[in-house]
Amino acid sequence: DAKTTQPTSMDCAEGRAANLPCNHSTISGNEYVYWYRQIHSQGPQYIIHGLKNNETNEMASLIITEDRKSSTLILPHATLRDTAVYYCIVRFLSNFGNEKLTFGTGTRLTIIP
Amino acid sequence: DAGVTQSPTHLIKTRGQQVTLRCSPKSGHDTVSWYQQALGQGPQFIFQYYEEEERQRGNFPDRFSGHQFPNYSSELNVNALLLGDSALYLCASSLLVRQTSFDYEQYFGPGTRLTVT
Numbered sequence: 381d382a383k384t385t386q387p388t389s390m391d392c393a394e395g396r397a398a399n400l401p402c403n404h405s406t407i408s409g410n411e412y413v414y415w416y417r418q419i420h421s422q423g424p425q426y427i428i429h430g431l432k433n434n435e436t437n438e439m440a441s442l443i444i445t446e447d448r449k450s451s452t453l454i455l456p457h458a459t460l461r462d463t464a465v466y467y468c469i470v471r472f473l474s475n476f477g478n479e480k481l482t483f484g485t486g487t488r489l490t491i492i493p
Numbered sequence: 494d495a496g497v498t499q500s501p502t503h504l505i506k507t508r509g510q511q512v513t514l515r516c517s518p519k520s521g522h523d524t525v526s527w528y529q530q531a532l533g534q535g536p537q538f539i540f541q542y543y544e545e546e547e548r549q550r551g552n553f554p555d556r557f558s559g560h561q562f563p564n565y566s567s568e569l570n571v572n573a574l575l576l577g578d579s580a581l582y583l584c585a586s587s588l589l590v591r592q593t594s595f596d597y598e599q600y601f602g603p604g605t606r607l608t609v610t
Contacts, residue, residue, distance in 0.1 A: 412597075423497070423583050423601030424536065467535060473597055480526060480549055481585075481599060483535030 384468045389488040398455040400487050402468030405449040411472050413444060414481070415453045417464040424467065424483075427453065458491045465489070495520060497586050497602035505608045506574050514569040514605045518586030524548075525567040526599060527559060528583040536583055542567055543589050571607075579609045 385403040392398040404413065415427040428435055428442045430451075435442045441454040455462055467486040471479060498517045506512050518525050524543045528536035538551035542561035561567045565586075571578055585599040 421581075421604075423585070423603050425601070426598045429597070465535075473591070480538040480541060480551065481528075481536070482538065483528075485533075485535050 384470055384484055386466075386468050386484065386487045388485070389490070391490050391492055392455075392458045394460060394491050394493050395457055398458040398462065398489060398491070400453040400455075400466050400468075400489060401450065402453070403450045404468070404470045407448050407470050408472075409448075411470050413442065413448075413451050414469040414471055415440070415442065416467045416469065416481070416483075417462075418467070418486070419461075419464040427466075458489075460491050460493065463489060463491045497584055497600050499582075499584050499602040499605050501605060502603070503606045503608075505610060507610055508574055508576060510574050511570065511572045512574060512607060514571075514582050514584075514607070516567045516569070516584030516586075516602060518565050518567070518584075519600045522586035522588055522600070523565050524587045524589045525561060525565065526585045526587070527567070527569045528585065528601075529553070530581040530583060530604070532580075539569070574609045576609050579607060581606050 412429050412431050414429040416424040418424045428437055428440050430442045430444055444451045465486040465488050467483050469481055497519050500515045526541040527539040529539055530536040539553050540547050541549040545561045556572045558570045581604040583604045584602045587599045
């Protein structure tokens, strides 16, 4: 799996959009970008994933650059409950086989009241 | 619909002892993966079980072993515990064969906090 680079920590004011960047310059054409988050002392929680098109769900939006070498996770209206460590993971997927997740150290996002 | 459950929540063991951790997957899932998360680090993949067999393994010694039962639940066993085995142990369940794009998601349990003294 391709390696990812994320900032160690970020702050965001409550109610504002939180934009979390991720670099994955060695990503290959069949690798997806996944985002998980981990709230303190809980298991990681799936947020969103994408291949090359921008994606949106009820939790967040994922913007992937045209060259796919970087992406941004957007939490549109951050709340205090969004304080967590956010992991960007690049992952090859096949139709058969749920491959392992390779976590880095992630970005610690703190939402400030 | 119950999510992934793990037991026990916390555990304290002594160096050299053996420990067994348990995981029940999300309803409908057939694959269980185990991860180790040391303090301040991201989770590290230990192994994955499907159809009662180890399907993938990470870079962990043979002291770490597992088992999957016919009902898809799983156990993680660690022998000859070392101080460095102190960590949060996470279980994740998933479907092996993709039917929708969301079938690639892995659902994590709350973890078992193991302390080795």
